[in-house]
Amino acid sequence: MKDLRGKLSRSIRNKEMVLLVCNCRVDYSGRAVSALGWGDRLVLIKPDHTVLVHKPDGRNPVNWMAEGSNIEVEESDGSLIIICDSVNPREHMVVTVRKVYSLESNKLKDGEVLVSAGSEADMARMIYENPSLIGESFKPVRLEEQTKHGFIDVLGAEGSVLTVVECKRYKAGLGAVQQLRRYVERLQKSKGVMKVNGVVAAPSITKNAMNMLGDWGYRFVVVEPPMYLDLDKSEQRRLEDY
């Protein structure tokens, strides 16, 4: 274990990406507490001092420390002990390694950034630019207004009545209707007007949410999120082209 400890410490200090496949146990305390008994896992230490412990299944790490953690490697009783600490939030994770299957590290270079589309913001933009998606008389006024007390996706008017549009890129649930209700009520209060229209714009809506929508006199409009990448900032290619 001694040389392993040295190699590990050196790789971390050297800002390499470390892959440690091992049998280990993990103890965590901080925002919660947890214990994980002995088993085979991947311990991934990134150059930014993010530490991830992955079980052989699932998308998420079973334990982790956010970037910037302090990492110490010790050796005791033939075990490798990886101690991670962070302040704000104060967190502590200890990985005790009793068997190493493989340890390797690489210096990685990656300057690229993910380009993606299909978010709720993209949807809001699409509605702003194509107001008829909401209704014949809908005239958009403001896009993605983040105010002190909420975030209105699209604000517009139908005739002389203000209309709040809440977008959801997936099936709208109770939460979406509640959000809409909050924004509508705030507008009514702040503007001192009785009537404000509320619209949920989403590809679909759950039954309960639809009922709640009706109870409050709001309406639902089917809108699909736009799925194309703006790769060249000029030429947009539809998803299906790929």
Add this chain to the structure above:
Amino acid sequence: MKDLRGKLSRSIRNKEMVLLVCNCRVDYSGRAVSALGWGDRLVLIKPDHTVLVHKPDGRNPVNWMAEGSNIEVEESDGSLIIICDSVNPREHMVVTVRKVYSLESNKLKDGEVLVSAGSEADMARMIYENPSLIGESFKPVRLEEQTKHGFIDVLGAEGSVLTVVECKRYKAGLGAVQQLRRYVERLQKSKGVMKVNGVVAAPSITKNAMNMLGDWGYRFVVVEPPMYLDLDKSEQRRLEDY
């Protein structure tokens, strides 16, 4: 690349955990669309066919496929091409690898499951068992009741008045108050009673949420989530003992 393709395919078929450190690009389409240019990354393929692409920083994978995806490995123009597909939701991810820094795989065995404490459910249980945390006259009735129209953390009574308690393990925000409001209103409607008490139980609460709470006649009670593990199911040890 040819032998690499064989090794990779074999490891995947063999349900091993595959670690591929490489220079690659990634294209994804499904719930959204994304493109990621050339760079050095870790491609992690788990036995359950979860696929994760990790950049050298950050906690989350930059691209991924959920467990159970179909994975094909091809070779073209000296590049390794990993094609992942899933139905429901229909998703597609292609990792094009032009340079392999390392490729290894291991058969992992991990039967352990994470034991943790400090969740909202733990909080609700604590309140149920220590009702005075909410108030002198609070008598708990039901714990974590999932009704058709919402999920009530703790339901109780103060005198002859029903009381709904909404727990948050962290600082309570507007969402918590709205949730509470929905449950209270539903109860009032279904039971046909005028008065139902509402309580937000959390370590702290935001200013806006506190105001909203007052507007609706609800109250806030300071409660910290319980941070101890029930390791033996009999003997509880406090976090600080470790």
Add this chain to the structure above:
DNA sequence: ACACCAAGCAGCAAT
């Protein structure tokens, strides 16, 4: 720093 909200949220439980 705080507050609020979206996420290709993921994962879980109950319907």
Add this chain to the structure above:
DNA sequence: ATTGCTGTTTGGTGT
């Protein structure tokens, strides 16, 4: 399978 909701949510943005 759908619905609703928590999470050591993470991550981003505006105040």
